[in-house]
Amino acid sequence: MSSLKMHRWTSSESREFDLLIIGGGITGATLAYESASRGYKTLLLEKGDFGAATSAATGKLIHGGLRYLKKLELGLVRESLRERRILSNIAPNLVIPYPILLPNPGLVERLGLLAYDLLSYDRNRLWDKSRRMPRTSKIQRERLRQAAPEGSAPESALRYFDCMCISPERLTLAFLKSAISAGASVANYMEARKFLIHEKRVHGAVAHDQIRNEEIEIRARCVVNATGPWVQSMLRSSTETSVPTPRVRSEGIYLITRKLSDEMYLFVSEHGHFSFAPWRNHTLIGPTDTPYHGDVSQWKVTEQSIQNFLKVINAAAPWVSLRREDVQFAYGGLRPLTETTDEDTYNASRKSELHDHAAEGVEGLITAAGGKYTTSRAFAGHIFDRVIQKVGKPAKDFKTSDHFLHGCRSSTRKESQDLHRHFDEFAPETIDYVLRHYGSEAAALLTMARTMPEGALPRNADGEILAEALFAVRNEMALGLDDVFFRRTGLGWLGHPGQALLQKVASIVGAELEWTESEKKSQVERVEERYRFA
């Protein structure tokens, strides 16, 4: 499969669509793919960068949701387990089997994992049989000492499997690329400001293109509001629509530290859970689950929330003695919970919710709030079924579960060997890294690396290379330095990347996007801002 140059839709193109999707997180991205591949003329608008909000806040897990069994949400767990299998089929380079240790399990946990195994009866119906996931097993004492974090000393542990997404940002992008390949139009940095409503019927939206600084009227036969935590504020742009407002939202944060364990290790208590999860040779600790009452747009990770979480971690795992300076980076988001919950956000359901505004007499508008990253592809199918009902146009028969996402393939041994041979001037580890993250687009990236001095020189322990920055701008619609550091690559995730690299990447991106010196400075400042927690 050749590399795709993502094209940004602008006002000079057709402004009439079957479906307009507002919001470019995973809910919008999967829906754009479903809709375009089923033959609907589709436009997706994102006010910032694709996948930059809640979809970038996940614990990177593609999982069934073991803990939802406690609330007997069997349907949600089964759907999540099925989606876990589908995502590991259609994006095998990004979604990988991931062992999890549950220390000192009691009877409830044992029964829960038995049910989890039963509900994932089809987990090994995989296109690539080498990725088989074993059922839950007890770990022998000797092995446990090696697998558990140093100092933890659990009496016993069960090991079960879920999947980890090595880069949710690139998975969201892969859905968007697949949508574009199927004919969808997409634009980042384009905000929907209000709906076009006439006689209680939504027939499009007015958007603001932040790059060209212009207002655009877009007509569509159906509009889906997939704006995550902003669904309410988007609806408030029109007085005629609403959805039940959750009284409280749930904040979740993660801390990134040096590597603390070789396998994911769960801490479960009455009041919640968090884990130590190995990721990119570091450890992800999280999530928290704290009620948030403030304005959605003002939310950010604060120094206070980091300090509070450190106390929780050190109380649950005193042997780890984590200090503030051990935290290399922190990130998080607001869960778009749909239940009108009280303060107990931890036990609120993670179900997705589809609201057809015909219920309050407004036609042509659906609000879709995604509960889990894992289930987004299936959710997109449900949303699209409702879109078909509303628009009435026959849709093509196409199953997104049956096709690799654009660029996502695990290469055969022969393909990998060919790539190593063809690019033999580059380090073998670099080729392996590029294959993992860029799948069938690896050759296109490495070809670009050849045109740059030091283009394929690893920039961090993971093996990330400078050419990815150029690829991000030329092929993947990155329009800001933050897009490059946090969503096209992972260069920004493991703490401050260092001034030299920051400036070097800024020069590459700035030259492509023709930034002035002052624009370049403010782009660098925006990245630096991510490492300050007030």
Ligand SMILES: Cc1cc2nc3c(=O)[nH]c(=O)nc-3n(C[C@H](O)[C@H](O)[C@H](O)COP(=O)(O)OP(=O)(O)OC[C@H]3O[C@@H](n4cnc5c(N)ncnc54)[C@H](O)[C@@H]3O)c2cc1C
């Ligand atoms: C801390 C945390 C951990 C999580 N961990 C996991 C996990 O491990 N596994 C899992 O499966 N799920 C997890 N989830 C849940 C998952 O992240 C969400 O269900 C999912 O990302 C929701 O995606 P979304 O597209 O609906 O929302 P978002 O990703 O928030 O996307 C909405 C988009 O709409 C855009 N937008 C808003 N207003 C406008 C407008 N007016 N015009 C244009 N665009 C607009 C926003 O900029 C945003 O990009 C986690 C969530 C949190 C908060």
